[in-house]
Amino acid sequence: MPTNLLSWVVYIGRALVPAGSQSRIIVTIRFIAASQLPTPWATFTMHGFEDEATGKDHIALTLGDVSIGEAVLGRVHSECLTGDALFSMRCDCGYQLQEALKRIAAEGRGVLLYLRQEGRGIGLLNKIRAYHLQDQGYDTVEANEHLGFNADLRRYDLCVPMLEHLGVRSLKLMTNNPRKVDALTRDGVTISERLALTTGRNPHNEHYLSTKAGKLGHLMALEDFTPAGDVESRRKP
Ligand SMILES: Nc1nc2c(ncn2[C@@H]2O[C@H](COP(=O)(O)OP(=O)(O)OP(=O)(O)O)[C@@H](O)[C@H]2O)c(=O)[nH]1
Ligand SMILES: [Zn+2]
Numbered sequence: 001m002p003t004n005l006l007s008w009v010v011y012i013g014r015a016l017v018p019a020g021s022q023s024r025i026i027v028t029i030r031f032i033a034a035s036q037l038p039t040p041w042a043t044f045t046m047h048g049f050e051d052e053a054t055g056k057d058h059i060a061l062t063l064g065d066v067s068i069g070e071a072v073l074g075r076v077h078s079e080c081l082t083g084d085a086l087f088s089m090r091c092d093c094g095y096q097l098q099e100a101l102k103r104i105a106a107e108g109r110g111v112l113l114y115l116r117q118e119g120r121g122i123g124l125l126n127k128i129r130a131y132h133l134q135d136q137g138y139d140t141v142e143a144n145e146h147l148g149f150n151a152d153l154r155r156y157d158l159c160v161p162m163l164e165h166l167g168v169r170s171l172k173l174m175t176n177n178p179r180k181v182d183a184l185t186r187d188g189v190t191i192s193e194r195l196a197l198t199t200g201r202n203p204h205n206e207h208y209l210s211t212k213a214g215k216l217g218h219l220m221a222l223e224d225f226t227p228a229g230d231v232e233s234r235r236k237p
Contacts, residue, residue: 028052029161037061041105044112049162056116060162061101064109067167071192073110074171075100076180078154079118082127090131091208095200095228100174111168113159120144121153139211151216156180157187176218194219201225 037046044061083093104110119127130143141151170190174197212218
């Protein structure tokens with residue numbers, strides 16, 4: 001129900017009841033505004049949303065008409081400030097983000113949801129604490145657990161109202177993470193296909209990638225990866 005010209009409620013009061021629990025998480029996503037976003041690969045439309053429940057801002061980038069019937073090439077990307085913005089080679093996030101945008105540009109049509117759930121949901125400062133432990137030999141899962149967190153605290157229920165707002169009905173999802181596919185599907189997102197996104201392997205993230213495959217169930221082998229380029233080539237179209 002619109003409240004004013006720039007800001008209207010897309011979705012209110014979606015109740016999620018986890019199996020075996022009486023707790024209810026209310027998801028409230030409000031569309032705020034949209035603008036053009038030129039990038040080296042294409043000029044996307046950037047749609048800004050606010051999650052009233054958490055106060056977090058989330059973004060969708062779209063290219064082409066994503067509201068027509070067929071499945072849309074898509075990426076659901078969780079924030080990684082270090083990898084996405086600061087060129088970190090500890091993980092593969094920045095490389096995946098760039099590759100996803102390139103593939104959407106090549107297809108001429110697609111959507112990327114950029115979710116502000118840094119550090120698999122534990123936040124930036126706790127991710128730095130986890131990295132400190134990893135510097136001492138813990139792996140990415142052990143570090144989270146040592147800090148008292150589960151390995152992955154992300155949620156995907158907020159994707160549904162964002163995709164509904166954009167008119168996207170089905171995704172060809174770029175991810176190596178089958179648990180992300182399951183979680184999205186459980187939350188009501190239709191995924192017609194999973195497409196691997198194996199890029200950015202380098203000497204600093206090989207152990208991290210192996211742990212994701214071994215402990216977090218990511219469907220990838222190190223041999224599948226295209227190597228990371230240098231910083232210059234990461235920024236070129
Ligand atoms: N807690 C923690 N979070 C991390 C670490 N490395 C990356 N992240 C966060 O992990 C999230 C990305 O998750 P990944 O496990 O890399 O990948 P995914 O999203 O599950 O799967 P893909 O779709 O294949 O990328 C981002 O929010 C990063 O900030 C780490 O060592 N510890
Ligand atoms: Zn990362």
